[in-house]
């Protein structure tokens with residue numbers, strides 16, 4: 129079986145260093161808010177090219193905390209609107225709802241799966257305060273146009289970078305440095321994955337960073353003095369230490385993902401299959417390799433019968449979820465088409481050329 133994602137093998141590549149990091153934390157006697165976190169925050173900020181990286185408990189909290197901080201700073205309030213792609217993973221939308229703001233769904237572009245910037249302005253109202261672009265599947269959104277629109281209408285830009293670690297924009301600035309603030313996830317299956325839950329926020333905004341640091345720690349800058357009604361969303365020393373190890377090889381691993389993706393793009397020539405559109409090679413880090421096929425379920429079964437595991441990102445659009453009953457009767461046709469037709473092929477840094485060629489051959493033999 130070719131696994132969709134072989135996490136065992138991915139982490140075994142780092143076994144010695146991860147074990148060393150674990151022992152270092154175990155023997156330090158210090159498990160929360162110590163040197164490992166400090167070092168990770170410095171190194172991740174350097175990597176992304178921003179002033180501040182702030183470790184948090186997970187990617188959803190990263191987005192929740194950014195919006196919450198803007199509320200505390202008086203820039204957002206309950207009932208304000210944030211534009212977000214209609215086909216994103218639900219967490220991007222939950223982060224808005226969790227803060228009592230209103231998510232306004234904007235359809236994506238069918239070729240890139242990313243928010244269609246030409247549809248943004250029609251969705252802006254007097255209540256709009258931000259755009260939350262999601263670099264879905266690892267490919268950057270059109271940040272030039274998004275930032276221009278945001279500037280014109282005085283909106284904040286909050287990037288969801290949960291799938292786009294290391295993706296580079298036109299001017300070589302990296303995902304996480306292309307808006308006002310960004311949320312990252314280090315869920316184990318993400319391109320930079322911890323061995324548990326973890327996340328980070330990046331920004332160049334000192335006031336925002338300071339506010340977030342308090343909010344994630346009970347609303348406190350100084351122990352036992354609480355400025356805000358905060359939460360506990362700290363990134364622990366152990367996960368930070370493990371992430372320090374894995375950050376060291378992220379670039380190398382991303383290059384391998386790009387090689388695998390290029391082999392798929394060059395190799396797959398079955399006319400039943402629609403390949404993803406790539407704007408710039410550097411702007412896509414291939415968190416997942418998503419193709420479209422009119423009978424997606426049939427293709428998935430065929431691939432499984434031929435020992436190729438796949439995943440659907442995602443089977444149900446956010447507006448059709450029970451959690452968002454109020455949207456269930458709305459229609460987002462492009463998003464619905466994407467959710468009906470997409471299927472993600474195996475991709476990772478540990479796939480061999482033989483594995484990739486096998487998947488290509490099996491797909492090229494598929495008859496719809």
Ligand SMILES: *Cc1c(COP(=O)(O)O)cnc(C)c1O
Nearest residue numbers: 186187188217219220290313315
């Ligand atoms: C994974 C993911 C998140 C949430 O990250 P967690 O660490 O799982 O909370 C948010 N947005 C997108 C697009 C994601 O893929």
